Amino acid sequence: MNLNSVLIIQNLFNGLMVGGLYALIAVGYTMVYGILRLINFAHGDIMTMGIYFAFYAVVLMKMPFFLGVIFSIFATAILGFLVDRIAYKPLRNAPRISALITAIGMSFFIESFAVVFFGSNYKSFLKTLGSNSSIIFKTYKIGKIIIPQITLYVILITFFTLLILFYIVYKTKIGMAMRAISADIPTTSLMGINVDLVIGFTFALGSALAAIAGVMWALRYPNFYPYTGFNPGLKAFIAAVFGGIGSLQGAVLGGFLLGLIEIMLITLFPSVMQYKDAFAFLILILILTIKPSGLLGKRSIVKV
Amino acid sequence: MNDNKSSPLLHMDHVTMAFGGLIAVNDFENKIYKNELVGLIGPNGAGKTTVFNVITGIYYPTKGKIFFDGIDITPLKPYQITHLGIARTFQNIRLFSDLSVLENVLVAQHHTIDNADVDRILKKHGKEKKVKGKAWFWRSVLKLGYMKKEKEMKNEAYKLLEKVGLSDLAWEKASSLPYGQQRKLEIARALATKPKLLLLDEPAAGMNPKESEELMKFIKFIRDEFDLTILLIEHDMKVVMGICERIIVMDYGSIIAEGNPMEIRTNKKVIEAYLGKEWEYAE
Amino acid sequence: MEKLSNKTKTMLTIFIIVFFAFLLFLASxxxxxxxxxxxxxxAIYAIMAVSLNLINGITGILSLGHAGFILIGAYTSALLTLTPSQKVSSFIIEPVNPIIQNLHTNFFVATILxxxxxxxxxxxxGWPVLKLSGDYLAIASLGFAExxxxxxxxxQSITNGALGLKGIPEYTNIWWAWGWLLVTIVFIVSLVKSSYGRALLAIREDRxxxxxxGINVFxxxxxxxxIGAFFAGISGALYAHWLTTIEPKITTLGPILTFYILIMVVLGGLGSISGSVVGGITFALLMEWLRNLEDPFTIFGLNFPNGIKGLRxxxxxxxxxxxxxxxxxxxFGRNELTWDSIYRFFKRFKKKRGGK
Known part of the structure; x- marks a missing residue:
């Protein structure tokens, strides 16, 4: 095996990992969009908060790391629920542009909140993990291929989490209510379903996944600060659009594809490394001009 | 009635419009001649509004072509089709609600100073240019001889409002008008684009008998006043039977009957399509 | 309908501009x-707000790419006013592109360029982005700015990369800033008050x-x-020669700046030009006033010796x-501050008092 193919295989795993993280965030965008036709601009920042929650649970409350993550998942879910209740619910009947602008404001609010209460400097899980920090550095070797243990963990946890998500959406009562609402809100409310509660649950579910993604992100790229979620947030949104916004499968597919394409591009053409972030946006423009409904989305018909 | 049978104003040449598997309009073939007043009727979901959307360029037909005044308008964009002389109203009123009544009409006149595209299309078909004068954008922003033009446009708009009886409300917000007046304003706005063919989508919807009586007179009036050809979708049979010279009946996307009101009234297929076999038309 | 004659209005407008110029003179x-x-x-913020409002509020396109245009204006103008020797000495990592190195012009021309x-x-x-609708357009424009x-x-060889441009001459004075604001307002009001402006409003109401x-919406x-981007570029030039140092950071010439401008526009009233001017001015004042929060202060007996970073x-x-x-x-909602509206306001005010 030559060096090149080793690199490619290693980066295939990298791509799967980054793509998985995009997918976990993207499903949050797509679920909310499917129901409210709203881009929850603050979703990336909710992910940032998920990182901070876990961090402070471990540092301040002295929780073991695993418990800290569980705490963060619940805290972030509640945060997502509250964001919807406080900022978006009052604007359900307002023009869509108002809701979108409010979402931008919410993103800005969470970022400044983090600056004020958590500080604008970089933080890291490395110190807090202490002796356990080996999970970040440990690597597996198969022949010449070196894969960090954390990469494998992230991929496995992502798959597992997505499985749970699909189970919730397709096999439970609340999931059925979510799907019903995304098809037709007025009718669903007539069926005696508490629409606001289901929407709140959707936000909570998406946020919980963002928290999981966030913690893994912070383990893989150990430094985080209040604007950490901005970039992955945007990329995940692009992934959701890529796969067809509103479609759960689309978001997962889009996430993995975007991650793989991004990493592979850098592997094959290392000189474009600096422009990595610009690339996702070019994909966005391209997909929107060629197939605006995304890979798995349905085409919408203009009604006059 | 039609002095020139050989050249229709509008020719729908076997037009089919499919959305995925759903065929909304199926092989629609019809010719409409100058100054005709044609009704397009059919049960809900028969594809009438889709016909309008295909004619005005909102949808691109799956099959077939549409000719207007001898020009193939199938590939054209909606605004270009409007420039050539087709205007329409909407089933659900779509006024520019935050603008005044006068401004609503003025917007529809905008293409008289911004129509480079259509000049090209007309030229290609060997027809005369519409309005001369170029660079109106800069002239209008820098106010170079624009105020005179603006005044002309306003006068024209106001005259149009006078003709349709809305001039008293010229400075009101469009959304503040009562329902019936909003319908009328929509028609006035469409007229301001100087159409040859006017498409009216359920103009009598939501009107009481007295109002629809007035509407019938109004439609006849504008046809004569503006030398129009009118195609009209309507559910109110009294209106359709009262003013249309020819009626096209659609069901499930296809034309099932065509003829004058007398013929349609007694057509068996039409009766079946509407209310099953027991239905009888009672005046 | 209460109305003032056009002549009176013109006189009043000229008077208020002269009066304002006098105030600015006193200030200077x-x-x-x-x-x-x-x-x-x-004034710089007001130009940014008015130009974004033309796109977002008047035409109804939710563009989030304004910071990108401001950045282009800032870099273009700064590279033109920096002297060749300044450029040579500040481009450390990679030498400056020779063409850019030798281009040099005065502030006015640099601003326009x-x-x-x-x-x-x-x-x-615009070609790809404006083909999209609503939310997609918002994200795509944000993406382009990024x-x-x-x-x-x-x-590196053009912008000096992350190091940014330093030592830009502080040319932006009260006359340039407020003069360009006047030009911006006059141009955009004139546009909105024309047939083209009505067409833009119509697009906002119902594309x-x-x-x-018959409007070619695209x-x-x-x-x-x-046009919005042009004035954003102008404001960027003024901003660069106000800041004297520019870097392509998220917080200075990135999405955060776009958020700021969006706040100005929304605060003033989406769709109102007067609102955007007031929004821009208010925002500048508010930001400056809130700076107190980041200086040492005491509240409820609690002492913050270093202020609270980010609280603003x-x-x-x-x-x-x-x-x-x-x-x-x-x-302002969507309303404009016009002589007629001021006149009506006072009429009503008088009537109310007279009635009592």
Whole structure:
């Protein structure tokens, strides 16, 4: 095996990992969009908060790391629920542009909140993990291929989490209510379903996944600060659009594809490394001009 | 009635419009001649509004072509089709609600100073240019001889409002008008684009008998006043039977009957399509 | 309908402009340089807000790419006013591109070229972006602004990358800033008050109906986008020569700046030009006033010796969200401050008092 193919295989795993993280965030965008036709601009920042929650649970409350993550998942879910209740619910009947602008404001609010209460400097899980920090550095070797243990963990946890998500959406009562609402809100409310509660649950579910993604992100790229979620947030949104916004499968597919394409591009053409972030946006423009409904989305018909 | 049978104003040449598997309009073939007043009727979901959307360029037909005044308008964009002389109203009123009544009409006149595209299309078909004068954008922003033009446009708009009886409300917000007046304003706005063919989508919807009586007179009036050809979708049979010279009946996307009101009234297929076999038309 | 004659209105307008110019003259004579800087910033913010409002509020396209155009204006103009020797000495990592090194011109021409360059980019970006609708357009425009920022971050020989440009002469004075604001307002008001402006408003109200009334929606949106970008570029040039140092960071010439401008526009009233001017001025004042929160202060007996970093932004964003939820018309709604509206206001005011 030559060096090149080793690199490619290693980066295939990298791509799967980054793509998985995009997918976990993207499903949050797509679920909310499917129901409210709203881009929850603050979703990336909710992910940032998920990182901070876990961090402070471990540092301040002295929780073991695993418990800290569980705490963060619940805290972030509640945060997502509250964001919807406080900022978006009052604007359900307002023009869509108002809701979108409010979402931008919410993103800005969470970022400044983090600056004020958590500080604008970089933080890291490395110190807090202490002796356990080996999970970040440990690597597996198969022949010449070196894969960090954390990469494998992230991929496995992502798959597992997505499985749970699909189970919730397709096999439970609340999931059925979510799907019903995304098809037709007025009718669903007539069926005696508490629409606001289901929407709140959707936000909570998406946020919980963002928290999981966030913690893994912070383990893989150990430094985080209040604007950490901005970039992955945007990329995940692009992934959701890529796969067809509103479609759960689309978001997962889009996430993995975007991650793989991004990493592979850098592997094959290392000189474009600096422009990595610009690339996702070019994909966005391209997909929107060629197939605006995304890979798995349905085409919408203009009604006059 | 039609002095020139050989050249229709509008020719729908076997037009089919499919959305995925759903065929909304199926092989629609019809010719409409100058100054005709044609009704397009059919049960809900028969594809009438889709016909309008295909004619005005909102949808691109799956099959077939549409000719207007001898020009193939199938590939054209909606605004270009409007420039050539087709205007329409909407089933659900779509006024520019935050603008005044006068401004609503003025917007529809905008293409008289911004129509480079259509000049090209007309030229290609060997027809005369519409309005001369170029660079109106800069002239209008820098106010170079624009105020005179603006005044002309306003006068024209106001005259149009006078003709349709809305001039008293010229400075009101469009959304503040009562329902019936909003319908009328929509028609006035469409007229301001100087159409040859006017498409009216359920103009009598939501009107009481007295109002629809007035509407019938109004439609006849504008046809004569503006030398129009009118195609009209309507559910109110009294209106359709009262003013249309020819009626096209659609069901499930296809034309099932065509003829004058007398013929349609007694057509068996039409009766079946509407209310099953027991239905009888009672005046 | 109460109305003033056109002649009176023109006289009043000329009077108010002269009066304002006199106030600015007094300010330039008697205020210290710190206060003058804030007064200049007000005008710069107002230009940014008015130009974004043309796109977002008047045409109804939710573009989030404004910071990108400002960045282009800022870099273009700064590279033109920096002297060749300044450029050579500040480009450390990679030498400056020889063409750019030798281009040099005065501030006025540099400002205009900054605007034109931004307008040109708007033209290029407009083609793909304006084909999209609503939310997609918002994200795509934000994305383009980010792409521009990333390019600026990496095109070492042109922009000096992450090091940014330093030592830009502080040319932006009260006359340039407020003079350009006047030009911006006059141009955009004149546009809105023409048939083209009505077409833009119609597009905002109902794109499909506008298209079917014979308006080439895409072309008009593109015009609006380009003109908005032009003035954004102008404001960028003024901003660069106000800041004297520019870097392609998220917080200075990135999405955060776009959020700021969006706040100004929404606060003033989406769709109102007067609102945007007031919004821009208010925002500059508010930001300056809230700076107190980041200096040492004591509240409820609690002492914050270093102030609280970031609290200013937290307060601003809270105000923003509350505005959106409870008062989304902003200060002016969609109304404009005109002589007629002032006249009517006083008439009504008089009547009310007379009635009592």
């Amino acid at each position: 004579r008697y205020l210290d340089s710190y206060r003058l800087r804030i007064i200049n910033l007000m 900054g605007g034109l360059m931004a307008a040109f980019f708007a033209f290029l970006i 792409v521009i920022r990333i390019l600026a971050l990496n095109a 499909i109906a506008a298209e079917l009334m 072309k008009h949106e593109l015009i609006s986008f380009i 932004l937290l307060v601003i964003s809270t105000i923003f969200i509350l505005t959106m939820i409870f008062w989304n018309r902003g200060i």
